Amino acid sequence: MKTSKNIATTPLLLMALSALASSAMQANGSILLGTAGSFAVLAGSTVTNTGLSVINGGDVGVSPGTAITGFPPGVVSPPYTTHAADAVALQAQSDLTTAYNTAAGLASTQSLTGQDLGGLTLTPGVYFFSSSAQLTGTLTLNDQGNPNAQFVFQIGSTLTTASNASVVMTNGGTTPGCDVYWQVGSSATLGTDTAFEGHILALTSITMNTGATILDGSALARNGAVTLDTNQITNCAASSVPEPTTLSLLLLSGLVLTPRIFRRKA
Numbered sequence: 001m002k003t004s005k006n007i008a009t010t011p012l013l014l015m016a017l018s019a020l021a022s023s024a025m026q027a028n029g030s031i032l033l034g035t036a037g038s039f040a041v042l043a044g045s046t047v048t049n050t051g052l053s054v055i056n057g058g059d060v061g062v063s064p065g066t067a068i069t070g071f072p073p074g075v076v077s078p079p080y081t082t083h084a085a086d087a088v089a090l091q092a093q094s095d096l097t098t099a100y101n102t103a104a105g106l107a108s109t110q111s112l113t114g115q116d117l118g119g120l121t122l123t124p125g126v127y128f129f130s131s132s133a134q135l136t137g138t139l140t141l142n143d144q145g146n147p148n149a150q151f152v153f154q155i156g157s158t159l160t161t162a163s164n165a166s167v168v169m170t171n172g173g174t175t176p177g178c179d180v181y182w183q184v185g186s187s188a189t190l191g192t193d194t195a196f197e198g199h200i201l202a203l204t205s206i207t208m209n210t211g212a213t214i215l216d217g218s219a220l221a222r223n224g225a226v227t228l229d230t231n232q233i234t235n236c237a238a239s240s241v242p243e244p245t246t247l248s249l250l251l252l253s254g255l256v257l258t259p260r261i262f263r264r265k266a
Contacts, residue, residue: 031102031181034095040235044223049074051230058235063089096220100201103152103183124149136162147173151180159188167197177216178236
């Protein structure tokens with residue numbers, strides 16, 4: 001007579017699976033936006049809009065402030081919505097802080113202090129400015145055929161772009177700007193009709209002047225305001241891999257649902 005018995009999953013195996021889920025996301029200095037990644041616009045004090053701004057691919061939120069004004073005429077494309085000082089926005093701000101600190105703590109691969117970003121062609125890496133950063137003209141970011149290429153800009157104080165400045169991605173995937181991060185030590189200002197790429201993680205505030213756009217990214221301010229004026233922001237997921245907690249649950253669910261494949265004779 002044969003009997004079957006499930007072999008108990010050991011704590012060691014559970015720990016290993018959890019570590020695997022976490023390490024898959026943290027490899028190569030990856031920056032995790034967490035729940036902040038579901039926001040196209042996130043502010044600490046207020047979100048203010050003038051004109052027909054269109055927000056795609058993400059929510060608009062504020063925390064701990066409470067004011068979101070100018071929607072309408074601004075539009076948050078469904079199914080996304082607004083979050084003012086609720087639990088969702090609070091958690092997003094917490095995750096933004098983690099992502100900001102991670103970006104700031106990465107080892108830089110090159111210092112660009114004192115250089116204008118305009119006219120440069122850069123390959124994946126971590127680029128450091130001890131104080132302010134300026135973009136006049138076109139910055140080209142070459143993914144070198146790697147759809148997971150990551151660019152991080154560590155900026156000590158302000159980020160400013162001139163009118164009609166642009167960030168252009170080449171040789172990447174379908175949403176190359178998703179892995180571009182701008183860690184800004186104070187505030188960011190995008191000039192009129194700037195065509196920008198990537199996620200702005202600003203300690204204080206973000207101002208987008210008339211007609212400025214962000215593709216494959218977001219405007220995320222920790223403490224201050226996000227100010228919009230007839231802009232378009234199209235957010236994206238920075239990675240197709242689930243967040244660590246989700247991945248861990250999926251792996252553990254797989255264990256729970258696995259048939260009884262280990263058997264022994266009585």
